Amino acid sequence: MIRLSEIKLPLDHAEPALQEAILEKLRISASELTGYTIFKRSYDARKKSNIILVYIVDVKTPKEKALIQQFKKDPHVTLAPDMAYHPVTQAPKDFGDRPIVIGTGPCGMFAGLLLAQMGFRPILLERGKSVRDRSVDTFGFWLKKRLNPESNAQFGEGGAGTFSDGKLYSQVRDPKHYGRKVLSELVNAGAAPEILYINKPHIGTYRLVKIVQNLRATIEQLGGEIRFQCCVEDIDIDGAQVRGVRLDSGEYIASSQVVLAVGHSARDTFQMLWDRGVYIEPKPFSIGFRIEHPQSLIDQSRFGAQAGHTRLGSADYKLVHHCENGRTVYSFCMCPGGKVVAAASEPGRLVTNGMSEYARDESNANSAIVVGITPEDYPDGPLAGVALQRSLEERAFELGGGTYEAPAQLVGDFLADRPSTAFGQVYPSYKPGVTLGSLSSSLPDYAIAAIREAIPVFDQRFVGLRWRRLF
Ligand SMILES: Cc1cc2nc3c(=O)[nH]c(=O)nc-3n(C[C@H](O)[C@H](O)[C@H](O)COP(=O)(O)OP(=O)(O)OC[C@H]3O[C@@H](n4cnc5c(N)ncnc54)[C@H](O)[C@@H]3O)c2cc1C
Known part of the structure; x- marks a missing residue:
């Protein structure tokens, strides 16, 4: 071609x-x-x-x-390049123990799917519940503040991001077109075929639930097995060789092939791996807030008279600013026409994230405004970043009043360093609700200073957005 x-x-x-x-x-x-x-x-x-x-x-x-x-x-x-996916092998008739995949987020789901397609009949172990049961728990938390630490926005079938915008793009180079395989499998599982060609495709929360179920059905039809509410609590390692895993029920499953796909919230599992002598390296990450605007304002600002055109959809943005203190502030995971959601998985800690439906037709746009940090900011060993995350989540929980409401502030008040006492033009979408006040003690001083420097710059760059006046 x-x-x-x-x-x-x-x-x-x-x-x-x-x-x-x-x-x-x-x-x-x-x-x-x-x-x-x-x-x-x-x-x-x-x-x-x-x-x-x-x-x-x-x-x-x-x-x-x-x-x-x-x-x-x-x-x-x-x-046109050859974009077909070529499996690395096919399972021989007698391949011994079935491979184990720990976790059924995107990583575990696709590892399981490929192993099943190659004939290895994998066993997928998931600590959370099936996606339907998990939806009940997650919405229960959002509406009634009842957090189930094993079944929430992070844990359960589909992993983190099942209740998300389902954005399907990244800045990772993909010379072997593996992303194409992922998109094709998502279309086979019921995603709109347009994801194969539109720039910055997304799936939308409720559609993702059905797609996750269909992916599970395919893995099972190919001889794979998915077991829910099975938390891997220990890994049996003999020298450099894995021998099997032990579940929270006490059950032992032998296998010399284990795929660890536990995501970024399985802090207890990271600790277990560290205790078992598995090599762990700290990585950089980012900390910050979610910001909300009326979606119509973003559409107008980016598309002018063409705002609302069906071929354009809801507009997004991406902003970056390098600060005088050496930090970089950027917008991340922008969810057009979406909601800010409660994404905690540990009691007494508060985390926010964003989601959108396929139509992206909610009145607010939201994105994370974050500051990049590196292991130099948490130098005390490979799990020190987790300790920092926990302390920031505890602080946010406290500032929100200790009830899983999120602490919130109008942007203008944040810049002027005065607490907010009344909502502005934007009513926050976060459930179970927000507590107005001041965010200035929610992050380390360098991060607050960096965000305070960046927002007026974003304001100037994104003419017409008037970030300063918005929530
Ligand atoms: C609300 C929200 C919105 C998001 N939106 C987007 C988006 O639009 N686009 C995007 O690209 N990314 C998005 N993300 C991020 C994305 O979801 C993650 O990057 C992605 O899910 C990581 O995939 P993973 O498979 O590595 O891990 P995870 O998705 O975290 O999956 C890990 C799984 O392993 C299970 N597990 C953990 N420990 C154990 C154990 N010991 N035993 C058994 N099971 C275990 C967990 O229950 C979980 O299901 C979003 C995240 C959230 C929370």
Whole structure:
């Protein structure tokens, strides 16, 4: 197939315009075009008065060889790469113990799916509940402040992010097109096929629940097994070789192949691994707040008169500022038309995150405004970052009044360092509710100073957003 890039069409173009553009670019007739698929569709909104769509398409034509030769100097006409996924092996008839996968978040689910597709009949062990039962617990926490430490926004089938925006993009380089395999499997499990080609695709919370169930069904049909409410409490390691795992029920499962896919909230499991002598390295992470704006304001600011156009959807943003104190502040996990959600998994600690439905049609946009920190900020061993997280979560819990309400402040008040006493233009979406006050003691001083420096800069850069006046 031939890959054609940089095909630019008006936002409102009619359906046939894309095919016409392909024929015109390649100078071929309709009968010489066997078919085409859209590889990517993005938009260029730099000029709000003239937003254009930019396509990359893969074209099938019997004239492929001749056209590649003819356009050899044109960087926008190339051979499409092989994006098919090639399994590394197939299970031999007698492969011994079945492999164990610990955790059924995205990592464990896909490890389990690939092992099952290769014929290894994996056993997936998940400490939380099935996605339906877990939904009851998670919504119970959001509405009634009842936290179940083993079944919540972090733990349970689908892992962290099952109740999320389901954003499916990252900045990781992907020369082997593994991301394509993931997207294809998500489409097979019921995601909208558009995720294969739109720029920055997302799935949406409620759709994710069904997709997670379908992925489980596929793993089971291929001979895999998924066991819920099975927390791995110990790993049997003999020298450098894993021999098996022990569950919280006391059951021992032997296997020499164990995939650890426990995510970032399994702090007890990290401790167990450390105690067992498993090598652990601290990694950098980020700390900060969620910020909310009316979604209509973001749409207007980015798309002008085209705000609300179905081909654009709800607008997002990405902002970065390098501060004088050497810190970097950036927006992260922006959820257009979504909600801020309670994402704690430990009692007496408070964590926020963001989610959106597929339609992204809630009135508020939210994103995390975070400051990057590194192991130099928590130098006391590989688990010191976890200790820091815990102390910040405890502080947030306390500032929220000790009831899982989130501490909150208007941005203008935060910048002026005065506590908030009344809501502004934006009513916060976080459930079970917020407690107004001051956030200035919620993070280390360097982080508060960095965010205070960054917000006015974001304000200037994102003309019309008026961050200062918003919640
Ligand atoms: C509300 C929210 C919204 C998010 N939105 C997005 C988004 O839009 N896009 C995006 O890319 N990322 C998003 N994220 C982050 C994303 O969800 C995580 O990066 C991702 O889930 C990590 O995948 P994982 O499989 O490594 O770990 P996890 O998803 O954390 O899964 C680990 C699983 O292992 C289980 N487990 C842990 N310990 C044990 C044990 N000892 N025994 C058995 N089971 C165990 C846990 O119960 C859990 O189900 C969001 C996260 C949250 C909380």
